Amino acid sequence: xxxxxxGAPGAGKGTQAVILAEKLKIxxxxxxxxxxxxxxxxxxxxxxxxxFIDRGALVPDDITVGIVKDRLSKPDCKNGFxxxxxxxxxxxxxxxxxxxxxxxxxVDYAINIDVPDDVIIKRLSGRRVCPACGITYHIVNNxxxxxxxxxxxxxxxxxxDDDKEETIQKRLIAYHEQTEPLIDYYxxxxxxxxxxxxxxxxxxxxxxxxxxxxx
Ligand code: AP5
Ligand code: MG
Ligand code: ZN
Numbered sequence: 001x002x003x004x005x006x007g008a009p010g011a012g013k014g015t016q017a018v019i020l021a022e023k024l025k026i027x028x029x030x031x032x033x034x035x036x037x038x039x040x041x042x043x044x045x046x047x048x049x050x051x052f053i054d055r056g057a058l059v060p061d062d063i064t065v066g067i068v069k070d071r072l073s074k075p076d077c078k079n080g081f082x083x084x085x086x087x088x089x090x091x092x093x094x095x096x097x098x099x100x101x102x103x104x105x106x107v108d109y110a111i112n113i114d115v116p117d118d119v120i121i122k123r124l125s126g127r128r129v130c131p132a133c134g135i136t137y138h139i140v141n142n143x144x145x146x147x148x149x150x151x152x153x154x155x156x157x158x159x160x161d162d163d164k165e166e167t168i169q170k171r172l173i174a175y176h177e178q179t180e181p182l183i184d185y186y187x188x189x190x191x192x193x194x195x196x197x198x199x200x201x202x203x204x205x206x207x208x209x210x211x212x213x214x215x
Pocket of ligand 2: 013015032085
């Protein structure tokens with residue numbers, strides 16, 4: 001299964017991606033996670049990406065598409081993959097179609113997790129992440145069992161640098177201008193699935209699995 005998760009920042013793409021990737025036994029590929037790992041390691045890519053991410057802007061397409069192409073050519077993507085946060089612009093989507101076409105593949109479904117802006121702002125300001133294993137929490141909706149340490153690896157959870165109120169607003173503007181048009185792009189190809197992202201996490205997972213014909 002080759003899947004794309006669409007949705008605004010904070011819609012729950014990462015949350016669903018971790019669960020779905022495990023259930024479907026396909027790799028979870030998040031461009032945001034790849035950029036953050038590079039920022040942490042201080043690579044050239046990380047330095048370039050940080051300039052844009054800190055401002056709440058998208059990283060330019062020419063930087064982003066190369067990373068995804070490399071990742072998709074790895075052997076673990078042979079039987080499918082789950083893209084989280086890519087594509088995020090029409091040119092990225094066209095590039096992806098092109099890359100997959102050359103590998104005799106295509107996207108099966110693009111799943112849009114639909115969440116209104118006011119809910120997004122509450123979610124992102126309460127989000128905490130484990131810097132060691134990447135599990136995502138929310139201080140009210142989905143807190144770690146022991147307060148402020150990760151359930152999985154007991155590392156202290158932290159707030160993401162781009163989850164400040166001012167940056168959240170800019171990310172939402174970038175989403176509406178550059179990413180939202182992808183909903184029609186995949187609708188026109190007959191590949192769009194829309195789920196209500198304001199429901200409970202488990203309920204959303206079940207809806208997605210049903211819509212893609214699993215279970
Ligand atoms: P990225 O890391 O992709 O960030 P994003 O799209 O802003 O999305 P988030 O990770 O913030 O949200 P999410 O949808 O994963 O939600 P989550 O599951 O965490 O990208 C970061 C930056 O990198 C971008 O701004 C851009 O600069 C750059 N970038 C990345 N990809 C790029 C690309 N392709 N092109 C150009 N630039 C790119 O959930 C959010 C919170 O809500 C959590 O606290 C969670 O616990 C909670 N939650 C989740 N689901 C529910 C639910 N159903 N009910 C209640 N709470 C919930
Ligand atoms: Mg995410
Ligand atoms: Zn952890």
